[in-house]
Amino acid sequence: xxxxxxxxxxxxxxxxxxxxxxxxxxxxxxxxxxxxxxxxxxxxxxxxxxxxxxxxxxxxxxxxxxxxxxxxxxxxxxxxxxxxxxxxxxxxxxxxxxxxxxxxxxxxxxxxxxxxxxxxxxxxxxxxxxxxxxxxxxxxxxxxxxxxxxxxxxxxxxxxxxxxxxxxxxxxxxxxxxxxxxxxxxxxxxxx
Numbered sequence: 001x002x003x004x005x006x007x008x009x010x011x012x013x014x015x016x017x018x019x020x021x022x023x024x025x026x027x028x029x030x031x032x033x034x035x036x037x038x039x040x041x042x043x044x045x046x047x048x049x050x051x052x053x054x055x056x057x058x059x060x061x062x063x064x065x066x067x068x069x070x071x072x073x074x075x076x077x078x079x080x081x082x083x084x085x086x087x088x089x090x091x092x093x094x095x096x097x098x099x100x101x102x103x104x105x106x107x108x109x110x111x112x113x114x115x116x117x118x119x120x121x122x123x124x125x126x127x128x129x130x131x132x133x134x135x136x137x138x139x140x141x142x143x144x145x146x147x148x149x150x151x152x153x154x155x156x157x158x159x160x161x162x163x164x165x166x167x168x169x170x171x172x173x174x175x176x177x178x179x180x181x182x183x184x185x186x187x188x189x190x191x192x
Contacts, residue, residue: 001191004029004038006064008054010046010078014176015184022181024188032063040072040167040191043079045137045174048103051082052092061092068096072167072190080170081140088143097168098147105141105159105172112137117173119153119162125189126182133180134161134173141172167192 007028149165175183
């Protein structure tokens with residue numbers, strides 16, 4: 001299995017390190033040709049507007065959209081915004097997931113926090129009963145899901161922080177900044 005990590009901006013190196021930790025080949029993706037022969041793609045956290053502008057500049061928008069029609073993609077934090085159909089502002093989006101996202105919904109950098117989340121699908125897929133300890137940094141929320149998208153987890157205050165639509169996954173938090181490999185393994189279960 002070969003997983004790409006969009007390496008235009010943000011914490012792509014941390015995702016690559018996590019994938020290598022679970023013995024998965026990881027490839028940095030910067031150009032359309034880098035998508036060839038990949039089984040899945042992670043779009044990391046960072047700054048969603050910058051990621052979108054760079055994707056446009058490197059002619060990646062259409063190749064990423066086409067890739068997402070057939071392959072698993074996981075967006076974390078800014079990556080979740082980039083995957084969404086609506087981010088409540090004018091910026092480049094892939095529009096692949098039937099989710100509406102609010103950027104920086106938990107506040108500024110100083111409002112970053114950690115929380116334990118109940119994620120039933122993750123518990124079932126990994127055979128553990130432990131909550132998932134999530135790291136939120138200038139995190140978005142998923143305001144709503146529609147179509148066949150489903151909620152995977154909510155923050156302690158009830159706001160949606162993880163969703164899935166078929167082979168597409170979006171999380172508001174940063175699993176790559178923890179030692180817990182369960183979300184990366186869950187994503188791999190979505191890869192055909």
